[in-house]
Amino acid sequence: MTTQIHYAPKGVLRVRLEGELDHHCAFQVRRELDEAIDWSAPAVLELDMAGVTFMDSSGIGVVLGRYKRIKSQGGSMRVVNVPPRVDQIFSMAGLYAIIARG
């Protein structure tokens, strides 16, 4: 899994995830995202899921963990371009009750 981080204007931190998001790579993704969040203190974290070719429930933990972190800093979070498989798992976990889907 690779993460492409883009610091957009107006406090938007855009991160594009590409590849397979499982337990094995969750730790690395989480570390890279947290570094970017802490460094830029964004108003909005936008996770672009378009390039995610596989995700299991490990992805729920990654997204929820980042949501908690950014919320504690006063920011918000959204997920965009969510592929159907990923969407199914996010829905199962009730993620959209707290995280916006763009």
Next chain:
Amino acid sequence: MEQHKNFMQMEIPARSENEGFARVVIGAFASRLDPTMEELADIKTAVSEAVTNAIVHAYANPGGIIALEAWAEPHRLEVAVRDCGRGIDNVTQAMEPFYTTSPETERSGMGFTVMQSFMDEVEVHSQSGHGTTVRMVKRIGCEE
């Protein structure tokens, strides 16, 4: 074991880098049953959950082994993920959505829920101190 079915068995160390490998193997084996892309993704996701559970929970020390077994017959794939680890004390509780013993590592507790959603049958046999077996069945090409 039912020997007349085509089957596969493999053993892998309980290391997280083997999660992707287990998915590739079960995907290749299941492909013989000519599943849809959706069915194949269901199987790979459920196996990924079961193997990850074993890697995260079964063994306190490195070196533990996880067995992945699968049996194929027309329109039906059976998969077993087996470890000889510490076992699950309360399987009913472990299978509840959002139940996790590892919140500090951001485990969501949704693994069994995902397995149950994507497979037609999921059975968990566990004995404290002796290990856990997750047995799952996916019917293939049977959509009404």
